[in-house]
Amino acid sequence: xxxxxxxxxxxxxxxxxxxxxxxxxxxxxxxxxxxxxxxxxxxxxxxxxxxxxxxxxxxxxxxxxxxxxxxxxxxxxxxxxxxxxxxxxxxxxxxxxxxxxxxxxxxxxxxxxxxxxxxxxxxxxxxxxxxxxxxxxxxxxxxxxxxxxxxxxxxxxxxxxxxxxxxxxxxxxxxxxxxxxxxxxxxxxxxxxxxxxxxxxxxxxxxxxxxxxxxxxxxxxxxxxxxxxxxxxxxxxxxxxxxxxxxxxxxxxxxxxxxxxxxxxxxxxxxxxxxxxxxxxxxxxxxxxxxxxxxxxxxxxxxxxxxxxxxxxxxxxxxxxxxxxxxxxxxxx
Amino acid sequence: xxxxxxxxxxxxxxxxxxxxxxxxxxxxxxxxxxxxxxxxxxxxxxxxxxxxxxxxxxxxxxxxxxxxxxxxxxxxxxxxxxxxxxxxxxxxxxxxxxxxxxxxxxxxxxxxxxxxxxxxxxxxxxxxxxxxxxxxxxxxxxxxxxxxxxxxxxxxxxxxxxxxxxxxxxxxxxxxxxxxxxxxxxxxxxxxxxxxxxxxxxxxxxxxxxxxxxxxxxxxxxxxxxxxxxxxxxxxxxxxxxxxxxxxxxxxxxxxxxxxxxxxxxxxxxxxxx
Numbered sequence: 001x002x003x004x005x006x007x008x009x010x011x012x013x014x015x016x017x018x019x020x021x022x023x024x025x026x027x028x029x030x031x032x033x034x035x036x037x038x039x040x041x042x043x044x045x046x047x048x049x050x051x052x053x054x055x056x057x058x059x060x061x062x063x064x065x066x067x068x069x070x071x072x073x074x075x076x077x078x079x080x081x082x083x084x085x086x087x088x089x090x091x092x093x094x095x096x097x098x099x100x101x102x103x104x105x106x107x108x109x110x111x112x113x114x115x116x117x118x119x120x121x122x123x124x125x126x127x128x129x130x131x132x133x134x135x136x137x138x139x140x141x142x143x144x145x146x147x148x149x150x151x152x153x154x155x156x157x158x159x160x161x162x163x164x165x166x167x168x169x170x171x172x173x174x175x176x177x178x179x180x181x182x183x184x185x186x187x188x189x190x191x192x193x194x195x196x197x198x199x200x201x202x203x204x205x206x207x208x209x210x211x212x213x214x215x216x217x218x219x220x221x222x223x224x225x226x227x228x229x230x231x232x233x234x235x236x237x238x239x240x241x242x243x244x245x246x247x248x249x250x251x252x253x254x255x256x257x258x259x260x261x262x263x264x265x266x267x268x269x270x271x272x273x274x275x276x277x278x279x280x281x282x283x284x285x286x287x288x289x290x291x292x293x294x295x296x297x298x299x300x301x302x303x304x305x306x307x308x309x310x311x312x313x314x315x316x317x318x319x320x321x322x323x324x325x326x327x328x329x330x331x332x333x
Numbered sequence: 334x335x336x337x338x339x340x341x342x343x344x345x346x347x348x349x350x351x352x353x354x355x356x357x358x359x360x361x362x363x364x365x366x367x368x369x370x371x372x373x374x375x376x377x378x379x380x381x382x383x384x385x386x387x388x389x390x391x392x393x394x395x396x397x398x399x400x401x402x403x404x405x406x407x408x409x410x411x412x413x414x415x416x417x418x419x420x421x422x423x424x425x426x427x428x429x430x431x432x433x434x435x436x437x438x439x440x441x442x443x444x445x446x447x448x449x450x451x452x453x454x455x456x457x458x459x460x461x462x463x464x465x466x467x468x469x470x471x472x473x474x475x476x477x478x479x480x481x482x483x484x485x486x487x488x489x490x491x492x493x494x495x496x497x498x499x500x501x502x503x504x505x506x507x508x509x510x511x512x513x514x515x516x517x518x519x520x521x522x523x524x525x526x527x528x529x530x531x532x533x534x535x536x537x538x539x540x541x542x543x544x545x546x547x548x549x550x551x552x553x554x555x556x557x558x559x560x561x562x563x564x565x566x567x568x569x570x571x572x573x574x575x576x577x578x579x580x581x582x583x584x585x586x587x588x589x590x591x592x593x594x595x596x597x598x599x600x601x602x603x604x605x606x607x
Contacts, residue, residue, distance in 0.1 A: 014605055053460045053604045072600070076463040087458035089352075091359035100355070103348035104462050132359065148458075 002065070004029045004156055004188035005050060009059035012045055019045040021212035022059070027205075030186040034193060034203035036303060042212035043192035044084065047158045050190070051079055064155055077105065080154035084161040084192075086145035090134035094120050097133060098148045105152050112151065119147035123177065139170035146177070153185065160192045175201055200299040208306050215306045224297040227305050230256050230270050236291035237264030237282070245287050252281045266295075341471065345464045349472035353446055354480070363445055367480075371434045371488035376495055378430075382422050383499030391415040408511075419503050423496040424511045431492070431517055435485040435526035440550050442477035443530045447537030448546035456607045460600050470598040474530060474591065481526040489518050516576045524583035531590025538597060538606075 003026040010023040020042040027033040035043040048054040050063050052072025061068055068075045088097045095116045102112035120129045123143040128136055133144060142162060149157060162178060163171035175198050182189045182202055193199050199206055200220065208215040208223075216223050237245065241264050249258045249267055254274035259266045267278055275292055282289050357363050391414045398406035398417075409421050450456040459469060489510075496509045510518065533550050540546035571579065 048460075048604050051461055053457075053600050055601050073463040073465060076461060079461075081458075081461040083457045083461070085454040085457070087453075087455045089356050089453060089455055091356045092352075096352075096355065100348060100352035101458065101462055103351070104345050104464055106344060 001029060003027060003062075004031070005033070005061070005063050005190065007046075007050070007059065007061040010046070010049060010056050010061055011058040012049055012054055012056050018212045020049060020056075023207075023209075023212070023214055024059075025207050025214065025217050027188050027190060029188055031205065032182050032189040032191060032203045034191045034199035034206040035209060036193060036196070036199050036206050037209035038194055038307075040211065041194075041209040043209060044160055045212070046209075047081065047160055047190065047192060051076055051081060051158060077152075078154055079156045079158060080149035080152065081158045082142070082146050082149045082160060082162055084164055086138075086141035088133050088136075088141055088144055088148075091132060093130050093132055094125060094128035094144050094147075095130060097144055098151050101148060102151050107152060115151050116147065119150055120144065123147050124173075137170070138165045139167070139174065142166065142170075142174055143177070146174075146181075150181065154187070155185075156188045156190070157182070158190045158192075162191070162193070163195060163198060171195075171198075178202055196298075196300045196303055206299065206302075208303060210307060215309075216302070220299045220302055221296065223302045223306075227302060228268065228297060230268050231272055231275075231294055232266060232268045232297070233275055233278075233292050233294045234261065234266050235264040235278070235282070235289060236293075237287055238290055239263070241265040241287075245282065245285065248281050248285045248287070249278060252277050338465075342464065342468045345462075346468050346472045346475070349459075349464065349469065350476050350479075353472070353476035357442060357445060357476075357480070360445070363441055367438050367441060367484060370437055371484055371491075374427075374430055374433060375488040375492040379423055379427060379492055379495050380499060382427070383419060383496060386418045386422050387499060387503050389418065392418060394418065394421065416504055419500045420508060423500060424508060425513060427492075428511075428513050428517045431485070431489065431514075432522060432525045434488050435481045435522045436529040438484050439477045439481035439526040439529040440533050441547070442480055443473075443533035444537060444540075444543045444546035444550060446473045446476050447534060448540040449543045451537075451540075451607055452542045454607070456603060460604055460607075466599050467595065470595050474534075477530050477533075478523075478526055481529070482523050485522045485526070486518065489514070512573055513576065516573055516580065521576060521580040521583065524580045524587060527587035527591065528583050531587045531594060534594035534598070535590060538594070 005025075005027040007026070008024050010020055011018065012020045023042070023046060025033070035041075035046055037043055045054065049056055050061055050068055052063075052068030052075050055069050063075045064078050066074045092100070095113060098116035098119070099109065099112040102116070103109065107115075117126070117129055120126050120143075123146060125136075125140050125143045125147070128140060128144060133141065136144070142165075146159075146162070149159075159178065163174050166174060178189075178191075179202055181187075182191075189202075191199065191202055203220075205217065205219050206223070207217045218226075235241075235249075240260055240262060241249075246258050246260065246265060249255055249265060252274070254270040255267055255278065256270060257268040269275060269278065272294065275294070279289050279292055393414070394409070394417050398410050409417050409425070412420055450459065462469075464472075493509045497507045500508060529550070533546060536549040537546045540549055
């Protein structure tokens with residue numbers, strides 16, 4: 001199956017400063033791809049390049065088989081964009097903010113109006129359908145803008161910082177909403193965010209960007225596996241492990257790393273099958289083991305590990321991700 | 334078979350135009366000045382001047398008319414002395430003041446349409462629509478130009494009613510529109526609207542807010558006001574051929590400015606600035 005989105009060595013700079021620098025990635029049909037990175041990482045520029053709003057300096061991209069730099073209108077007909085600023089006209093009502101752009105897309109007035117009412121109702125902002133959006137909260141504006149992005153039933157949806165400016169409750173609501181909407185109709189979604197929980201909740205794969213360059217690209221679990229080979233487990237020993245206990249753990253064949261924790265120790269082992277030997281070694285030195293729980297590194301661990309490495313960039317996805325720090329539990333920088 | 338894309342995507346332009354007009358209609362900050370100035374210039378002012386001129390004893394305008402260049406004074410000099418003041422003021426001296434209306438309306442709307450989109454952070458939404466740059470530009474131009482011309486013409490209709498009504502007791506006939514008024518309405522006025530538009534398109538490319546655009550654009554409006562004041566004091570009365578020539582010159586400058594504006598109005602440039 002050909003990718004819904006594909007970029008190759010995509011570059012764009014502004015006044016000599018690279019905003020996107022050699023970006024190579026892809027998104028499969030129906031996939032949610034998160035572009036993860038701090039402000040200035042190049043997420044918004046990437047979306048603008050993919051939607052044909054900006055032209056690349058070098059490299060190319062394909063969205064639904066078309067080159068946005070050449071067939072921008074053809075691409076934009078099949079995409080929907082939720083921009084970081086909701087971009088609503090305060091003077092227009094909720095419905096008008098949806099219907100007037102839909103008319104530009106060639107949707108007839110009656111259909112656009114019907115869909116606008118349906119979407120606003122579904123997104124919980126029906127009260128703003130017939131009144132000017134001036135005075136609406138940031139969360140309500142985001143929802144109306146999301147409805148606008150969805151009204152023409154796009155095959156690809158770009159969501160640029162969908163929860164920025166929202167309070168935690170509104171942000172949670174919007175993320176839940178996106179989780180429902182993202183998978184509908186086999187739609188491909190590109191989610192730009194610097195909220196790790198949001199990406200972790202919604203994305204199948206993540207592309208971690210920094211100053212326009214791709215630091216890593218893949219499934220969070222795969223990235224973690226490449227960063228930290230093996231399996232990590234927390235050992236509950238009823239209190240911080242003694243030096244002798246740590247030494248005993250290090251002596252077990254297959255143990256890659258040992259770290260002290262408040263409740264005992266954290267070990268990194270080559271595989272799950274090493275854990276029984278770890279427990280046996282502890283029992284052999286009469287250390288009580290109250291629990292041994294494997295721990296999967298979170299997206300947060302991956303993200304901060306990648307950013308803590310002051311490497312300029314990594315090779316394209318096929319070549320893997322850069323070498324990792326010793327543990328996902330290391331202090332973040 | 335693949336058809337060539339039409340030169341203008343009329344449906345998209347119409348939809349964008351409608352969006353801008355609906356939004357502007359809701360904006361008091363835009364609508365009120367757009368209505369107040371025409372009402373003052375084209376209704377209140379001629380009413381007061383007309384009533385004053387009607388009530389005053391017929392002044393001797395011979396010296397004033399003799400000072401006018403060429404055959405400019407001929408249509409007025411041939412009138413009975415009690416008609417001369419009313420016809421001079423309402424039929425000739427106020428005509429250039431009328432130019433402020435299309436200039437102001439097109440400038441205000443253009444600032445709202447271009448700089449206003451940046452200020453409201455709605456420009457990016459437009460850039461993500463499937464509409465060509467030139468169609469977007471055209472819709473924005475029409476959104477300012479058509480209302481400017483429409484308001485000017487409606488204002489002129491109101492002026493004609495007021496002027497003819499006020500002057501009726503003196504003249505006993507309809508005298509507006511004069512040939513000079515027709516040239517102003519149909520030729521010079523739209524040219525001035527286009528000129529204001531051309532200037533504001535350039536200004537708005539640099540301005541980040543409507544207010545900033547209006548302030549920068551004020552540099553264009555002020556000379557026109559001076560021109561109008563000069564005209565009303567009799568210093569700059571022009572003949573019809575000169576008015577036609579001035580109109581042609583304004584059109585040429587406007588087309589030049591708008592052409593340059595169109596070349597610079599690209600998604601890439603706009604996206605880089607928002």
